[in-house]
Amino acid sequence: MKTFDSNEHPHRRYNPLTGEWILVSPHRSKRPWQGQKEAVSGNTLPAYDPECYLCAGNVRSNGEQNADYKDVYIFDNDFPALLNDEMPSEINTDPLFRYRPERGINRVVCFSPEHNLTIPEMELDAIEKIVSAWTQQYLDLGGKDFINHVQIFENKGAVMGCSNPHPHGQIWAQSSIPTQVEKTQKNLDRYYQKNKSSLLQDYLEHELKRKERIVLENEHFVVLVPFWAIWPYETMIISKRHFGSLISMSNEEKSAFAAAMKSITVKYDNLFETSFPYSSGIHQAPTDKAAHPEWHFHMHFYPPLLRSASVKKFMVGYEMLGEAQRDITPEKSAEILRQLPDTHYKKR
Incomplete structure (x- = not known):
C-alpha cells in the first residue's frame, strides 16, 4: 500500500477563514498544456497618456478634470456600482425572492501620476503614501453612519478585467457586510470566542515554525502562501x-x-518577467461601530498566471459546480516565489 504524500497525491485542504474546502491535485501539474494562452503585451507605456482618463490634468468621460496631482489622487468613481442615495423600499419577506436596496460609495485611488508605473516599480515612500491614503479613506468612509464595510482593492492587468493600465485601485464602501467578508467574520469570531485569541495570529505562529510556505518577512509583516491557497501563486500579507x-x-x-507589498509584487513580476496581473485586497474589521477583537489585519493577492506569462488558471467546470481546485501545491509555489530575486528584473 502506498504512503500518502501531499506533494504527490490528491487531497483536500480546509480554509478556516471561509469554512470552505479546496481540492489539491499535485500530480496534475505534469500535464501538457494545449489550452488558451493569454496575449502578453509588449507595448511600452508612456509616462503620460493624453487619452487616459486617470492621468493628471486630463478630462474624464463625465467632463470633470483631474487635478494636476503629484502622488496619490482620489475621486468618486464616475461609474459606481453603488449609489449614495437612500432608497425607501417595502419590506421584502418572500423567502425565495429576497432583495433589499444597498447604499454605498465607490472611489478610485490613483497611485501615481506616472501612467507606466506600477507598485513593484515605485519607490517605497510613494507606496507609503498609498497606505496613508487608504488609512484616511477607511476613517472617512467608515465614519459615515450608513457605511458598515470598506473594501480596498486593486485589479492589476487586463486579464483581471482592469479597464485602464494607469496604476490605480478602488474602494467600495457599503451598508452591508459583503458575502466573503461575512464568512470570514463568522469564522474569526467563532475561533476567538472559543480560544480567546486571533485565528490568524495562531496560524501565523505555526507557519513561522514550519517555514514551508513563508515567502518573505520583515519586522512587522509576513508574506506567505496560505495552506489553503486556491490560485497558483496566491499569497497573504499578515501582520x-x-x-x-x-x-x-x-x-x-x-x-x-x-x-512587504513592494517585495511580493517585485517577486511576482520577476516570476515570468512580466507585469504580473492580480487582484489584491485588504481584509480588516468592519466599520459597523462594533468592537471586533476577532479581526486580524491581512491582505490577499490572487494572481491568475499558472505556467508562464501567457497561461492562466481558469475557474471552470468542477470549480464552479463542486469546489475550488489547484494543481501546484502551496509549498511548491512558496518555494518558487521565495527563491526569486528581490530586485525587479527591469533593473537587473
Missing part, C-alpha cells in the same frame, strides 16, 4: 501584531506594510 485595521498601525508598521 505579526494582532490588530484589526489600518488605523491601528504605527508609522513603523505602515512602512513595513508598504515594504
